[in-house]
Amino acid sequence: MTHEPKQPNTYTVDRGRGRERGGQGLAAGLGVVMRHFRDAFTRRLDNPAKTSGVFTVQYPEERTPLPEASRSMPILLYEDTSGHELCTSCYQCQRICPPQVIHITQAKDPATGKPVPAVAEFLLEYDACMSCGLCAEVCPFDAIKMDHDFELSTDKRDPMTVNRADLLRPVSYYAGLAPGHWADVKDGALKKLQGAVRRRSGSIGIAPYRAAQLAVVDAPPAEAAAEVAEPAGMDDKAARLAAIRARNAAKQSAEAAAEVAEPAGMDDKAARLAAIRARNAAKRQADEDGGA
Amino acid sequence: MTPLLQPILGGVVPEWLVIVLSHLAVTALVLLGAAVMMMLAVWAERRIIARMQDRLGPNRVGPAGLLQSIADGVKMFVKEDIVPRAADRWIHILAPIVALAPVAMMLAVIPWGRGLVAVDLDVGVLYVAAVSSISGVGLLMAGWGSSNRFALLGAMRAVAQLVSYEIPMIIAILGMVLLSGGMSLARMPELQGGLPIVGTTLAGVPDLGLGWFVFTPVGLLGFAIFFICVLAEGERTPFDIPEADSEIIAGYMTEYSGMKFAVFYLAQYILNLALAMVTAVLFLGGWQGPGIAWLAANGLDIPAAVLSLIYMLLKVWLLFFVMVLLRGAFPRLRVDQLLSFAWKFLLPLALVNVGSIAIWIALTNWSAAQWGGVLNLDMLAAWQRQLLAVAVTAVINIAAYRWVLAINQPQQPETPDELIGAAQAS
Numbered sequence: 001m002t003h004e005p006k007q008p009n010t011y012t013v014d015r016g017r018g019r020e021r022g023g024q025g026l027a028a029g030l031g032v033v034m035r036h037f038r039d040a041f042t043r044r045l046d047n048p049a050k051t052s053g054v055f056t057v058q059y060p061e062e063r064t065p066l067p068e069a070s071r072s073m074p075i076l077l078y079e080d081t082s083g084h085e086l087c088t089s090c091y092q093c094q095r096i097c098p099p100q101v102i103h104i105t106q107a108k109d110p111a112t113g114k115p116v117p118a119v120a121e122f123l124l125e126y127d128a129c130m131s132c133g134l135c136a137e138v139c140p141f142d143a144i145k146m147d148h149d150f151e152l153s154t155d156k157r158d159p160m161t162v163n164r165a166d167l168l169r170p171v172s173y174y175a176g177l178a179p180g181h182w183a184d185v186k187d188g189a190l191k192k193l194q195g196a197v198r199r200r201s202g203s204i205g206i207a208p209y210r211a212a213q214l215a216v217v218d219a220p221p222a223e224a225a226a227e228v229a230e231p232a233g234m235d236d237k238a239a240r241l242a243a244i245r246a247r248n249a250a251k252q253s254a255e256a257a258a259e260v261a262e263p264a265g266m267d268d269k270a271a272r273l274a275a276i277r278a279r280n281a282a283k284r285q286a287d288e289d290g291g292a
Numbered sequence: 293m294t295p296l297l298q299p300i301l302g303g304v305v306p307e308w309l310v311i312v313l314s315h316l317a318v319t320a321l322v323l324l325g326a327a328v329m330m331m332l333a334v335w336a337e338r339r340i341i342a343r344m345q346d347r348l349g350p351n352r353v354g355p356a357g358l359l360q361s362i363a364d365g366v367k368m369f370v371k372e373d374i375v376p377r378a379a380d381r382w383i384h385i386l387a388p389i390v391a392l393a394p395v396a397m398m399l400a401v402i403p404w405g406r407g408l409v410a411v412d413l414d415v416g417v418l419y420v421a422a423v424s425s426i427s428g429v430g431l432l433m434a435g436w437g438s439s440n441r442f443a444l445l446g447a448m449r450a451v452a453q454l455v456s457y458e459i460p461m462i463i464a465i466l467g468m469v470l471l472s473g474g475m476s477l478a479r480m481p482e483l484q485g486g487l488p489i490v491g492t493t494l495a496g497v498p499d500l501g502l503g504w505f506v507f508t509p510v511g512l513l514g515f516a517i518f519f520i521c522v523l524a525e526g527e528r529t530p531f532d533i534p535e536a537d538s539e540i541i542a543g544y545m546t547e548y549s550g551m552k553f554a555v556f557y558l559a560q561y562i563l564n565l566a567l568a569m570v571t572a573v574l575f576l577g578g579w580q581g582p583g584i585a586w587l588a589a590n591g592l593d594i595p596a597a598v599l600s601l602i603y604m605l606l607k608v609w610l611l612f613f614v615m616v617l618l619r620g621a622f623p624r625l626r627v628d629q630l631l632s633f634a635w636k637f638l639l640p641l642a643l644v645n646v647g648s649i650a651i652w653i654a655l656t657n658w659s660a661a662q663w664g665g666v667l668n669l670d671m672l673a674a675w676q677r678q679l680l681a682v683a684v685t686a687v688i689n690i691a692a693y694r695w696v697l698a699i700n701q702p703q704q705p706e707t708p709d710e711l712i713g714a715a716q717a718s
Contacts, residue, residue: 026621034617036345054348
């Protein structure tokens with residue numbers, strides 16, 4: 001008994017012509033090339049359904065429109081009219097950031113020392129950012145979004161660490177980039193912003209650029225705002241001293257730390273940082289003590 | 293050139309110096325023209341092939357990218373000149389020169405226009421055939437001297453290809469030599485005046501300069517054979533086996549960089565253009581075209597020369613465009629396909645074509661006495677004999693073409709018959 005191998009199914013492709021001999025096939029090939037040659041002068045290949053026409057985009061002069069979800073680097077949003085930033089210092093982006101390039105300092109009420117849902121400083125290292133967009137995905141307040149501006153190349157390293165003032169963009173800017181995406185989240189984001197604004201005071205949480213504009217319009221509070229924003233003549237030494245004192249105090253006792261954390265130069269950034277560090281140190285000390 | 297310089301310099305410098313200077317001037321002019329044509333050809337090829345591939349091509353340097361070749365040349369100049377340690381130093385250095393020199397020498401006998409020929413050699417056609425094959429030595433030197441396997445492989449392929457394709461090429465030229473009754477390249481265009489097909493045999497009709505050999509059956513077949521061989525000689529794309537970049541990197545040019553590479557490049561493009569010029573002169577009437585005979589008859593020699601130069605360049609660039617078109621359309625042949633195409637397809641056709649050219653000459657020129665009483669065509673007018681010759685040679689050539697196709701039919705059809713039957717039935 002012989003084994004008959006089963007024939008696989010045979011598919012016939014009909015290309016609408018029989019066998020071509022004597023150079024007809026070559027001539028047909030030349031015809032195809034000539035068609036492309038002709039079409040390359042007369043039209044653009046802007047639609048994938050076309051098979052011929054120039055597809056080159058001459059980049060610096062011509063650009064293809066970027067899709068809404070295109071992402072280059074993260075930016076922070078603020079509300080156009082009030083200048084209030086959408087960010088509430090929830091640290092979600094800082095936590096999720098794979099290369100760990102986001103550094104947030106939460107704002108504190110200068111009067112009470114209580115944390116306020118706003119950022120004091122927001123540092124982002126553009127040079128190490130990998131544009132994954134996880135920060136924008138995770139942000140519950142739609143405060144951090146991905147920009148479309150990709151022409152950031154530079155030969156300097158320092159400007160690639162971007163601070164809060166340089167990260168901020170008005171909401172209208174993002175709405176222009178990605179109208180569809182913004183329309184999806186607009187209502188929720190602005191509602192949450194209302195909640196955050198209620199817990200803010202003074203110029204906290206207002207974009208510096210917008211705050212300066214508001215100050216010009218409204219003269220009397222401008223002086224106060226200026227004082228708050230920039231403690232005139234405050235020299236660094238006092239702040240550094242305060243920081244050292246804070247650290248020493250933290251070492252000495254966990255309870256004392258809370259008091260030291262409110263030195264005279266509270267407004268100064270360095271002092272505030274020192275205070276935060278002191279508190280953290282004190283807490284750690286307390287935990288260790290408790291553990292022991 | 294000597295008559296032009298004689299009145300200017302005649303009294304100042306001795307006679308012999310005027311002759312030397314005029315020859316130098318002509319040489320410089322021809323070489324400069326060739327270099328400019330080469331740069332234009334590189335630019336044109338890149339732009340044209342880009343359009344065929346739905347791209348734009350280089351368009352940044354200068355207007356429409358015209359200065360791209362100059363930018364590339366500058367780049368080549370400043371590149372490091374590398375000679376591999378294992379290379380045969382002198383052969384490696386000499387190879388590009390040996391490849392370029394004969395190609396440049398070819399330009400000497402090519403008529404650029406009516407009365408515009410550097411040297412009118414009596415054996416111009418033979419000279420071209422002989423000199424063009426010397427550059428093969430340069431390619432082999434490059435391959436051997438580089439001491440690189442890819443380079444040697446490329447050189448071997450190049451030599452095999454050049455030797456194979458020279459034979460049908462020379463037989464095709466031979467037919468034209470028979471037809472024109474001489475080997476002077478400069479005389480070729482003069483014989484191709486008149487009207488298409490009947491040439492100058494019809495009296496009382498203005499000379500339109502269109503009696504090109506390509507319009508006759510023998511000339512058409514000769515043109516096809518010769519042009520295919522030109523593609524192979526110039527290593528143009530369907531036959532670019534010696535430098536097949538996807539197989540052997542760059543063939544014999546693998547170890548070359550900087551100016552030496554540029555010289556090879558220059559040699560290749562000048563060879564392509566020179567062979568396109570020879571093709572135009574032999575088959576497409578060279579500088580012949582409507583109006584030239586009229587201008588010359590009215591004593592307007594300089595306008596006739598300019599117009600003829602324009603016609604010549606138009607034909608050369610048309611042929612170059614066809615070369616680029618073929619490059620855009622066709623993939624590379626295999627070595628065995630290349631050789632069997634030369635020996636089994638082109639060579640029989642070329643031989644048959646020489647036979648039909650002999651019959652052509654007998655039908656158009658021989659008197660009854662020469663025929664020996666077999667055939668008497670003396671009572672027919674010249675144009676009638678020409679038409680008779682066209683008809684007879686057309687039959688012979690078409691029959692030969694079909695016969696050669698039939699003997700080259702593959703034993704096993706590529707597509708099984710039952711599939712074709714099914715396709716046609718459905």
